Amino acid sequence: PKAPPAPPKVDNTVAQGKTSTGAQPVSKPAAPVKTAGPDKTPQGDSFKKPTPNAEASSSSSRPNINAHDLQGPQVQAPKLSESEVQDLAMGRTPGKGKAAPVRPEIQKVAEEMKAEVPGSEILRYTDQGGHPMLKKPNLPSGTQDGVCSAMTSEWIRTGIEAGGDPKKGSQAFGKLTDNHFGGLIDKQHAESLQSNSLTKLNNEHMSAVSKFQDSVEQLKDKRAQRNEINELLTNPDLTPDERQGLKQQRAELNQEFKAGMAQLNQDKEALEHKQAAMQSLTDDFRTGRGGGNPGVRVQDYEPIEGSTFGQKLFDGTKEDGHYRMGLRKPGESADGHVIGLHKTDGKSRLMDANTAEWQTNSHKDLVNLTAEHIDRLYPDYKSFDLTRYN
Structure with a gap:
């Protein structure tokens, strides 16, 4: 008996047609190729002839596939979030959904603090100082020293939007820092501009207050002069000319005093309106620092x-909620830092942009962990304040 015919050769080569521009592809010199007949492959192999029935039924038994289907699924271009668009516009690399690597020195000090507070746990490292985006040149103003304020604001926002659930809040925060770190840079920059504007307005307001106080003192002097003239006019030994001169001085002082009081009342009203506007702007600024949530100043700098x-710290954070703790070095324009605290009846959290987001078993552990941060990382900061957000 004869051996069965060899199966046809299989080749994965795809014949090249014209490109989309109409240009012929450049061919490399090759050995002569056998001429293919109507029933042969380009390599000269014969096709297996179909049976008459198979040939007739081929159109119904096979799916009708066109060239468009062979291209695979049509994937739309990804839609970029606002922060990713901002990243690209600023020449930054958008977040890739992966946390930036933590520096060994930060990991070491965090592990040491964890050992000191057994009831604490590291949820995720933040280590802003090691983030690639903050190492790039030409950072926007207000971000050269990091994004601790913006990061704390967003940590508070995500926590409150999670309904105060520590686990859900932490997950939302991690998604934000991993994917949208560029947005934190932009937020810190915007906050810096707003802070500078408020500082300028406050300085102008304080200058106006100082000028107002000077006007008050001048009116006090005029009143004292008038009282002195009244006392002199009681002297029976005054000559008519002396008496007339004193009365003339008193009349002038009365006129100046009256005009000064009218101006003083106008200035006072203007200052009150300015103060109200400043308070409104300050409240808006404080709300922004709480991720869009109004805050209550629990404690001024102590x-x-x-x-x-x-x-x-324990007394100031007894109520459940998110807290923004500001740290300040000595001096009016000294450097500052911000730490976020989230106190609940169960698990509590701490977020320091320089180390990590933490979870503690109790309120007491939260206070002890905060004290560890102060002792190890911020010994030069001499005062702190607290603002609560719910």
Whole structure:
């Protein structure tokens, strides 16, 4: 018996046609190719002839596939989020959904603090100082020293939007920092501009207040002069000319005093309106720092002292909610830093942009972990304040 015919050869080569521009592809010199007949492959192999029935039924038994189907699924261009568009516009690399690597020195100090507070756990490292985006040149103003304020604001926002659930809040925060870090840079920049504007307005307001106080003192002097003239006019030994001269001076002082009081009342009203406007802008600024949530100033800046700090912090964070703790070095225009705290009856959280987002088993552990941060990382900061957001 004869051996069965060999199966046809299979080749994965796809014949090249014209390109989309109409140009012929450039061919490399090759050995002569056998001429293919109507029933042969380009390599000269014969096709297996179909049976008459198969040939007749081929149109119904096979799916009708066109060239468009062979291109595979049509994938639309990804839609970029607003922060990703901002990243590209600023020449930054958009977030890739992956956390930036933490520096070894930050990991080391975090592990040491964790060992000091057994009831604490590291949820994710933040380590803003090691983030590639903050190492690029020509950063926007207000971001050269990091994005601690913006990061804390967004941490508070995501926590509140999660209904105060520590786990959900942490997940939302992690998604934000991994994917939209560029947005934190932009937010910090915008906050810096707003802060500078408020500082300028406040300085102008304080200058106007100082001028107002000077006007008050001048009117006090005029009143004292008038009282002195009244006393002199009681002297019976005055000559008519002396008496007339004193009365003339008193009349002039009365006129100046009256005009000064009218101006003073106008200035006072203007200052009150200015103060109200400043307060509104300050409230808006404080709301922005809470991720769009209004805040309550729990404590103004108090000294950080080893013997009292822990108790002050514990008392100031007794109510459940998110807290923004501001740290300040000595001096009016000294550097500052911000740490976020989230106190609940169960698990609590701490977020420091320089180290990590943490979880603690209790309120007491939260206070102890905060004290560890102050001792190890911020010994030069001498005062702190607290604002609560719910």
